[in-house]
Amino acid sequence: MEDQDYILFEDYLAGVLTDDEVVDFSNRLQNDVAFNQAFNTYKDSSGFLEHKIQNQKASAEFKENLKIISEKHFKGLSTSSKIIKLTPWQYGMAASFVLLLGVLILNIFSKPKYKDFAGHDNISLTVRGTHDEILAKAENAFNDKTFGEAETYFILLLEKDSSNKELQLYTGIVLIELNKFDEADSLLSTLSKEPTAYKNKATWYFALSKLKQKDFDACIKILKTIPEGGDDFKSAQKLIKRLG
Amino acid sequence: MSTKILHKDQKYIDGLVQNNSFIIQAIYDRFVPKVINYIKNNSGSAAQAQDIIQDTLLVIYNQASEKKLQLTCPFEAYFFLLCKRKWLNELKKSDKKEVTISDEALFKSDDAQELVFETILFDKKQALFEAMFQKLGTACKDLLNTTFKIKSMEEVAASLGVSYAYARKKKSLCIGKLTKLVRESPIFKLLKY
DSSP, X not given: OOHHHHHHHHHHHHTXXXXXXXXXXXXXXXXXXXXXXXXXXXXXXXXXXXXXXXXXXXXXXXXXXXXXXXXXXXXXXXXXXXXXXOOHHHHHHHHHHHHHHHHHHHHHTTSOOHHHHOXXXXXXXXXXXXXXXXXXXXXXXXXXTOHHHHHHHHHHHHHHOTTOHHHXXXXXXXXXXXXXXXXXXXXXHHHHHSOSTTHHHHHHHHHHHHHHTTOHHHHHHHHTTSOTTSTTHHHHHHHHHHHO | OTTSOOOTTHXXXXXXXXXXXXXXXXXXXXXXXXXXXXXXXXXXXXXHHHHHHXXXXXXXXXXXXXXXXXXXXXXXXXXXXXXXXXXXXXXXXHTTOOOOHHHHHTTTTSHHHHHHHHHHHHHHHHHHHHHHHHHSOHHHHHXXXXXXXXXXXXXXXXXHTSOHHHHHHHHHHHHHHHHHHHHHSHHHHHHTO
16 A cells, blocks of 8 residues: 555544545445455554553553452462461461560550441441342341351442442442451542542541551541541541541 | 344453453452363463463453453353463463464354454454554654544644644554554464454
């Protein structure tokens, strides 16, 4: 193909040809096989570039997320199947480590605890007049504080309605309760940045997740983003004081 | 494809496109163990299975986000077949043998296999376009990066300090150059599209 052909392809795709030119172009596509094939490859090249360049950020985020989930999954597999035998001196080391850990825990005791601040009210997901069995089971499990069971139902619900912010928030809380911090943080962090009714509540629980992980600096940083007058602002201020 | 009914498992494809951690997690919990078993039982290790699975999910993500992949069969069958083909291809590669497109055509018998064939073809085409893009000169790469990042060609021209007509012409010629490189590649002829 000549340079003029590529310029013509681009003009056609950009929709800047006149009606007569479009008719000529269509005729050439029908009657000139080489022209037709080159145009199709040009279109594919353009589509490839458009996706590659415009989707760069989303694609990198997907890869990163996939890597984290994959590594977690495979790490879980290897730790669950390996039994490590310890020699007597290794037992000694382990005992010293436990002792050291005990001292550390004692030091941490002076800090506020997650349970002091995470008093969840009962939730209500079911709508009067309708009956969704999984929704009812999720609600009951959450209110009964059987969070392992609740997690199963919330995941099923999110698979059906993944953009539901209310379900995302409650799932985040359930994950904190189950100490699944990576998943909880990823979910609540995203939710806390979106302009929805659940923004402040999500920020509060994101901070509580950090509190439960004893990452006090991160907890304070997140608490400070809750605006005055927003949900949980008072509780946030109280917690900042206790952590200070 | 358009006349076929969309399978309810399309939620997994949509979840991948949306980068939904719960859906990705669900895929790992439900469908990945079978793939790991298959690879481990066929001369592979868990680490190799991890790579194959990650690559496969990335290809599905790319095809779904670029070509709006429509699932017409259960996700499990599609995903497993895709991982299996990828693994067999890896094994053949180590024997210095390549799985050719005509080999893939043998597997075109039902919806899952047809979709797997399309995804493999998409993957090969992507690799070819990417390799040829890398062969372009820096000036063309920079111009294409700018033109596809900034949608308005007037703004592109302004940012490059050239006239609108010149920017459009250069864009056409750079995509033309990529088109030519792709069409001249021996792999392009094997792909038969």
